[in-house]
Amino acid sequence: xxxxxxxxxxxxxxxxxxxxxxxxxxxxxxxxxxxxxxxxxxxxxxxxxxxxxxxxxxxxxxxxxxxxxxx
Numbered sequence: 001x002x003x004x005x006x007x008x009x010x011x012x013x014x015x016x017x018x019x020x021x022x023x024x025x026x027x028x029x030x031x032x033x034x035x036x037x038x039x040x041x042x043x044x045x046x047x048x049x050x051x052x053x054x055x056x057x058x059x060x061x062x063x064x065x066x067x068x069x070x071x
Contacts, residue, residue, distance in 0.1 A: 010046030012069045013055075016062040017044070031057055 017027060024040040031054065035043075042048045059066040
């Protein structure tokens with residue numbers, strides 16, 4: 001079972017992606033290294049733990065601050 005903090009962060013990540021107008025496929029291709037769409041989906045469901053460098057890339061891509069995912 002994934003801790004509640006990951007579910008909270010997942011909701012924030014998904015909301016930021018939707019506000020920025022990206023699809024999960026687009027995000028998967030733009031990350032370095034690339035992810036699969038399924039991996040992005042799992043991240044947005046809170047079913048996987050994300051490395052800080054991935055969260056940093058997402059924040060930059062979505063035009064927000066890294067800390068926005070934790071608020």
